[in-house]
Amino acid sequence: MIDAAGIGDVRRELERIGCLSSTSPSFQNQLLSYLDMNADRGDFLVEVGCFRGGLTAQLAYFAREAGKDLFVVDVDPKYLNMARETVTRALGGLPSCVHFVQADLRNFLARPRPSDRCVLLFIDGDHHYDGVVRDIRAVLDSGLERPLSICFHDYGLRYTARDHLDVRVDRAIHDLLGDHAVIPIGEVAGFSGVMPTEPVVADSGAHFESGASEGVVVVLPAAQTVARRVDRPEGGRVRRLLRSTLPAGVRRTLRSALAGPRR
Ligand SMILES: C[S@@+](CC[C@H](N)C(=O)[O-])C[C@H]1O[C@@H](n2cnc3c(N)ncnc32)[C@H](O)[C@@H]1O
Structure with missing residues (x-):
């Protein structure tokens, strides 16, 4: 179980140095809890878009305690440096499991990594x-193992400024991942005063679609063979039929591959 007192200390230090995350405390709590409950699913986690490191420090705390690696990915070296400084101050030192990478997600995923088992990709770039x-396509092309959890922040974010009218995290998710369940996380705009539903910043007009959640989690399921999808668990008839059409050598190779490595 994640050490709530330890996270509390990190947050107090973040507040003291003026580097709180732009995500809400509810969002942070649910994200950390999700990570904690699914830690066994992978060896590392990724934050895309760190800004000043307000969430990075909490993810770094989790990674250090859980024995995972954390990759902090941002296109802007200025924010990577700020986040590195924030983590160092909030945790009293920079854990060796935290790695800062100047890249976008596709370029990061093209690099060597410790394994293909990712606990969670947090996308806030x-x-x-x-x-x-672009980020979703990079994940789909990445070869990361499934099931794979992706968390997006700013799901229902909108702007009134002309340059940002196409800020539509929600639409991109539903256009590309619409086949999957989209699970809300964090605050809901309009349910409390935390997320403004009307433009408040004069120049950009940032606000949230009323009723939209602050973020979402989408889990890409493990790939299933056609036979597994067709067969009922106790049946296996389609699987046997498909196998019987294969040459004996191929059947043997398939059987030993499915049996996994010998211990
Ligand atoms: C909303 S802020 C991130 C906030 C941060 N996660 C937090 O909780 O405080 C967005 C960040 O994404 C970075 N960014 C913008 N476009 C990006 C991209 N294509 N790939 C990676 N990072 C990006 C920006 O430099 C900025 O640091």
Whole structure:
């Protein structure tokens, strides 16, 4: 179980140094709890878009305690440096499991990594429709093992400024991942005063679609063979039929591959 007192200390230090995350405390709590409950699913986690490191420090705390690696990915070296400094101050030192990478998600995923088992990808970088689509396509092309959890922040974010009218995290998710369940996480705009539903910042007009959640989690399921989808668990008839059409050598190779490595 994650050490709540330890996270409390990290948050107090973040507040003291003026580096709180732009995510809400509810969002942070649910994200950390999700990570804690699913820690066994992978060896590392990724934050895309760190800004000043307000969430990075909490993810770094989790990674250090859980024995995972944390990759902090941002296109802007200025924010990577700020986040590194924030983690160092909030945790009283920089854990060796935290790695800062200047890249976008596709370039990061093209690099060597410790394994293909990712606990969670947290995406909070480019919120424009095309940017979110790029990130999702990078994940789908990545070869990361399934089931794979992806968390997006700023799901229902909107702007009134002309340059940002195409900020549509929600639309990109539903266009590309609409076949999957989309699970809300964090606050809901309009249910409390935390997320403004009307433009408040004069120049950009940032606000949230009323009723939309602050973020979402989408889990890409483990790939299933056609036979497994057709067969009922106790049946296996389609599987046997398909196997019987294969040459004996191929059947043997398949059987030993499915049996996994010998111990
Ligand atoms: C909303 S802030 C992140 C906030 C941070 N996660 C937090 O909780 O405080 C967005 C960050 O994404 C970075 N960014 C913008 N486009 C990006 C991209 N395509 N790939 C990676 N990072 C990006 C920006 O430099 C900025 O640091």
